[in-house]
Amino acid sequence: MKKLVLLLSLAAFLAVSCAKKEQEPQVSFTPCQQTKATKSELADTVDVKFTNEGVKITHYNFEVTCDFTTVNVTHTFVNGVLRITQQGFPTKADCKCYTDVSYTINGLLQEDVNVIFINGEQVYCYNEEDANGVITMTTMASEASISVRIPKATGSDNFTIDWGDDEKSNMDDISFYESNPNSDFDWFSFGHKYSSASEHRITITGDNIQYLECSWNSLTSLDVSRYSALQVLYCRGNQLIALDLSKNTALESVYCTDNSFTNLNVVSNSLTFLDIRYCQLLTTLDVGKSTALRSLHVNNSQLTALDVSKNSALEVLYCYDNHQLTSIDVKNNTVLFRISCDGNQLTASALNDLFSSLPDWSGSGRWGNIDIKNNPGTSDCDFTIATGKGWIHWTSGMKSFEVEDHEELYLNFIKNLKNL
DSSP: OOOEEEEOOOOEEOSSOOSSOOOOOEEEEOOOBOOSSOGGGSOOEEEEEEOSSEEEEEEEEEEEETTOOEEEEEEEEETTEEEEEEEEEOOOOSOEEEEEEEEEEETOOGGGOOEEEETTEEEEEOOHHHHTTEEEEEEOSSEEEEEEEEETTTOOTTOEEEOSSSOEEOGGGOSEEEEOTTOSEEEEEEEEEOSSSSOEEEEEEOSOOOEEEOOSSOEEEEEOTTOTTOOEEEOOSSOOSEEEETTOTTOOEEEOOSOOOSEEEEOOTTOOEEEOOSOTTOOOOBOTTOTTOOEEEOOSSOOSOOOOTTOTTOOEEEOTTOSOOOOOOOTTOTTOOEEEOOSSOOOHHHHHHHHHHSOOOTTTTOOEEEEOOSSTTTTTSOTHHHHTTTEEEEETTEEOHHHHHTHHHHHHHHHHHHTO
């Protein structure tokens, strides 16, 4: 039966006022169907489906009065709870009939919605157990590529990529496969082309994915919070504004350079390597809960402060060319042996304080190296504070004037690097 399509005004009531008007939804419904059956005997059901546009609601056998000509829909969305009100209009007739109603509320992602109510009745509840083992992302690219690493001993027979355009890939659609006999893992790569460079929501499901590579896919969102087994993540060169890794407690390495982060939430106790270079909108970073972190790369961003006081395992710190840092304290980083902090706003006094906080490698057979060029205090600082602790000045892999003055330190440092 041909459906009637009307545009209804959607009034969005939010916890805070919003100057931007919500887009009016397009609502479809079937003509009124009268029946002798009682409402309890009808299949009054609601189907909830998340799409690239938002959440699609289809309400079957919705009760209205016999004189109805339209269905009014309003909604509120606060703290993960979506409340929808549906009402047939007008409502003057004494008789009842039933219609199938369908509409999409735009802009809501599945990971954002916990519960949905329609006219006070719960029709959807997020089930964390069912959703575990799911990775989602939104791409604006005309083509996308994804690679995963899976242990040989377990495999992943149920692995699927839903590309968001009614096309799917599984292990029969591999574009590249690599199996090293000396490795416990197999590598699988998948590629897909879209009809146009528009928004598509990609969903990955499957067991035992320990490595995910989704770089350079023009991603605007990435949700790995429901995949707790993930150990290595590459998501470089995208358009990500935020990334929540707070639930990925097995993460060991994260490479997320060249993004538009304003916020990054990392709390993995197993994380040892974090590369977040070239994120020009990133002004703050909290790595205090990543106590196993050994190597941190946050250069070429806009950090105004950097606290590594709780990262006692830190060995390598790259924070150069942030142009905003005025002080760095590494007194709690007792195993630190490499720091590059050039291109910041460190005065001579700030550099001297940094030198004083460096761990003392003198007489240990292991030497530290530091790069401090292009700071306001580079020329006036007292570098002997650093050399007295077994540190040399190292610039782009070449010997600088400090190294020439401490040739033995330099040669021992090179020997130390080869032994790492």
